[in-house]
Amino acid sequence: MSRLMDRRQRRSRRRVRGVLIGAASLVVVALLVGGALVVTGVLHPAGGVLAAPTALPAPSFTAAPSSSPAPTQPPVASATVSPAPSPSASPEPAAPPAPPAFDRSANSVDDPLSPWVVVNKLRPIQDGADYGPPDLVDLPGDIPNPNGYQLRADAASALVDMFHAAAGEAGIQLVAQSGYRSYSVQVRAYDYYVNSLGVEGADLTSARPGFSEHQTGMAMDILDTVSGCSTDGRCFANTPAYTWLQQNAHRFGYVLRYPDGGTPVTGYEFEPWHWRWVGVPLATELHTTGIPTLEEYFGLPAAPGYAG
Ligand SMILES: [Zn+2]
Structure with missing residues (x-):
């Protein structure tokens, strides 16, 4: 009877040891995998699970598709909450600015000293009888x-x-x-x-x-x-x-x-x-x-x- 009791107690202790060893092994594996995920950027150390930043589809702020780089958005706490469209977000990328138009008023067409002065049969030189160029x-x-x-x-x-x-x-x-x-x-x-x-x-x-x-x-x-x-x-x-x-x-x-x-x-x-x-x-x-x-x-x- 006492030997039987001893065998049962030894088997019970072995089961406990096995469970403890198995649990410890799982903890080690979990730590190793978790560390690897942190290193690769999949598991955020602060606790949130993130996709790699470049793979995160940016919320669209425009109705039309945009070819400009997506603006960086902060991590979204819940996938069910989408950011409200912001009126200040820029819509379509602006077309390249046209070259500035030639400024037709940059010089006088009346002053006889101006390189653009227009003299014709309706536009005599101002004070013509007295005018002579200075240079x-x-x-x-x-x-x-x-x-x-x-x-x-x-x-x-x-x-x-x-x-x-x-x-x-x-x-x-x-x-x-x-x-x-x-x-x-x-x-x-x-x-x-x-x-x-x-x-x-x-x-x-x-x-x-x-x-x-x-x-x-x-x-x-x-x-x-x-x-x-x-x-x-x-x-x-x-x-x-x-x-x-x-x-x-x-x-x-x-x-x-x-x-x-x-x-x-x-x-x-x-x-x-x-x-x-x-x-x-x-x-x-x-x-x-x-x-x-x-x-x-x-x-x-x-x-x-x-x-x-
Ligand atoms: Zn001539």
Whole structure:
């Protein structure tokens, strides 16, 4: 009886030991697995179970799908609670901003000192009888300038660069035929044409005093050394020099002021030789847009003739 009791007690102790060993093993395994999960980021040490942050589908704040990176959201305590749409969340990603429009009001079209001044038969130079540019300069000696004309400093500098480029890039020697003309010189020029052509003919060829772009010091009549063309008719339009100017003058801030077909707007017949300095930005803008005249670009009235 006592031996039987001893065997039962020993079996009972062995069962208890086995249960304890098994429980301890489970704890060790659980700790090992838990540690591994913490290391891999699956089990958060603070207690919450998280998917890896990058795999968490972000709550959508927009009705339409968005290609922008999802905003990082704090962990959601309960899957049944979804964040309310926020009115401050940005909707569709903004389209890339358009390049800023050219500022057509950056310079005056009225001030004779402005590079953008528009002078025509309805827009005489302000105080024209008394106006003379303050910064006229001679052209350097390597610029063919048979009559010794001057220009304002910026227009002259650009003209020199343009003449050098025509020679260097295309082997074309341009000629500065007529630049700044004072009010009194314009009086004589206009009278000359009136005497030979009459008023109607003169007005198609020469500006009345006070109405000439040449008085601004920012216009130059340009010819070449080989064609034999003059500042008359369409001869110069058929030269390589004119073609080069058409394609390149804007790089130096010059525009053709009296284009072919522009007479109803400009009041002048086609003058392939008459180039006006307006600065590189506006000249490039006109070249790019293909708008043929300053009047049309600035929305100014056409000036086919004098007011009275
Ligand atoms: Zn001219």
